[in-house]
Amino acid sequence: MQEQxxxxxxxxxxxxxxxxxxxxxxxxxxNDTDADDVVQEACLRAFKFFGGFHGVDGRSWLLTIVRNTCxxxxxxxxxxxxxVSPDHEQREIESTDLNPEGLLLQKVxxxxxxxxxxxxxxxxxxxxxxxxxxxxSYREIAGITDLPLGTVMSRLARGRKRLQLALTNQMxxxxxx
Amino acid sequence: xxxxxxxxxxxxxxxxxxxxxxxxxxxxxxxxxEICAGNYRSQTTLRSSLKNxxxxxxxxxxxxxxxxxxxxxxxxxxxxxxxxGWRWLTVGASLAFMLSIGVFVWRLxxxxxxxxxxxxxxxxxxxxxxxxxxxxGHLTDVLSSDQHTVKPWFDGKVDxxxxxxxFASQDFRxxxxxxxxxxxxxxxxxxxxxxxxxxxxFIWPAEQASxxxxxxxxxxxxxxIHWSGSGMNFWAxxxxxxxxxxxxxxxxxQGQ
Numbered sequence: 284m285q286e287q288x289x290x291x292x293x294x295x296x297x298x299x300x301x302x303x304x305x306x307x308x309x310x311x312x313x314n315d316t317d318a319d320d321v322v323q324e325a326c327l328r329a330f331k332f333f334g335g336f337h338g339v340d341g342r343s344w345l346l347t348i349v350r351n352t353c354x355x356x357x358x359x360x361x362x363x364x365x366x367v368s369p370d371h372e373q374r375e376i377e378s379t380d381l382n383p384e385g386l387l388l389q390k391v392x393x394x395x396x397x398x399x400x401x402x403x404x405x406x407x408x409x410x411x412x413x414x415x416x417x418x419x420s421y422r423e424i425a426g427i428t429d430l431p432l433g434t435v436m437s438r439l440a441r442g443r444k445r446l447q448l449a450l451t452n453q454m455x456x457x458x459x460x
Numbered sequence: 461x462x463x464x465x466x467x468x469x470x471x472x473x474x475x476x477x478x479x480x481x482x483x484x485x486x487x488x489x490x491x492x493x494e495i496c497a498g499n500y501r502s503q504t505t506l507r508s509s510l511k512n513x514x515x516x517x518x519x520x521x522x523x524x525x526x527x528x529x530x531x532x533x534x535x536x537x538x539x540x541x542x543x544x545g546w547r548w549l550t551v552g553a554s555l556a557f558m559l560s561i562g563v564f565v566w567r568l569x570x571x572x573x574x575x576x577x578x579x580x581x582x583x584x585x586x587x588x589x590x591x592x593x594x595x596x597g598h599l600t601d602v603l604s605s606d607q608h609t610v611k612p613w614f615d616g617k618v619d620x621x622x623x624x625x626x627f628a629s630q631d632f633r634x635x636x637x638x639x640x641x642x643x644x645x646x647x648x649x650x651x652x653x654x655x656x657x658x659x660x661x662f663i664w665p666a667e668q669a670s671x672x673x674x675x676x677x678x679x680x681x682x683x684x685i686h687w688s689g690s691g692m693n694f695w696a697x698x699x700x701x702x703x704x705x706x707x708x709x710x711x712x713x714q715g716q
Binding site: 289290304331392397436439 | 470519527
């Protein structure tokens with residue numbers, strides 16, 4: 284009975300943030316399969332420790348666990364972190380096969396951005412994803428990454444500069460090609 | 461505000477994380493400095509290219525279903541927990557607890573199961589008392605009602621000076637003294653008489669300085685009272701009734 288209540292309140296407080304969990308895991312691991320496994324493991328972990336959750340912010344709480352699970356996962360499977368995801372390559376080829384020009388431009392643009400983010404070192408990538416895609420405040424990001432507020436801001440600044448540089452280089456490469 | 465400072469704060473400004481004063485300072489600087497303004501514009505452009513839904517990885521439906529079913533399984537297994545890890549530790553702890561209870565109870569058990577030190581002593585006291593009465597002339601080594609005769613008699617026979625007092629006025633007459641052997645050591649035995657009853661009072665130095673209260677027990681029809689005080693152990697035994705023996709014991713204890 285008690286377990287049923289626990290499950291019900293867990294499903295209510297945490298499960299709505301499954302997309303956020305998957306998004307973060309996918310950007311950190313850069314791999315669909317790893318993200319799947321990480322999110323599943325993180326959810327089970329979160330359920331086990333749900334008794335210790337007294338907050339109101341289920342998203343931050345879940346994302347903290349997801350992030351930690353990602354890092355232990357990558358330590359366990361070192362290769363995952365270093366491998367360039369093959370489906371990334373494949374998608375690019377697909378996009379060049381499609382011919383309608385406007386769509387192509389749009390797609391290449393997104394792919395360029397995606398690739399540029401993926402190539403950022405993970406410490407910049409995670410704060411950028413939380414800020415830009417998850418629309419989180421510095422305070423929330425600091426809570427999830429266990430960093431001081433100032434470090435969150437400086438990592439965002441450096442991450443954006445690197446991203447800008449990478450995109451500029453890619454655009455120039457496109458033009459030359 | 462300097463350009464360097466503005467470059468630092470421009471991200472906080474962009475993210476709406478600056479307080480009002482700082483925000484105004486950044487805005488004012490950008491109005492005056494075209495480089496910083498340009499930098500800000502390119503940051504907003506970058507941001508708009510990131511505000512793109514296709515960059516967001518939503519959780520696949522299958523994953524959601526898998527997670528929900530594994531959560532149900534987990535919830536059920538928490539109700540009927542598996543026998544592993546912590547479970548075994550709990551079992552081990554309970555066994556250890558039960559064992560310690562067992563040992564504790566065993567130590568508390570009376571003689572029949574595990575005789576305590578006092579119980580063994582009580583048996584020896586009874587034997588000593590019985591033997592002293594069995595053999596004619598064995599009751600006393602020094603036959604005297606004079607405490608000043610009995611006390612010095614122990615000098616050189618035992619390594620301590622037992623307190624010897626006559627309680628004739630209370631009708632417990634000192635009858636004599638004897639050497640006894642109890643608790644693996646020679647002890648002083650004082651014999652008192654009340655009517656036709658003899659009392660053996662065994663005295664030897666205590667290991668602990670602390671006093672203990674009088675404990676009265678009965679063994680084989682004899683009354684025994686033992687206590688310790690003034691650095692000595694005292695065991696009194698007699699076929700005298702318990703009330704009178706207790707009276708005697710108190711006299712001895714007070715007379716020390």
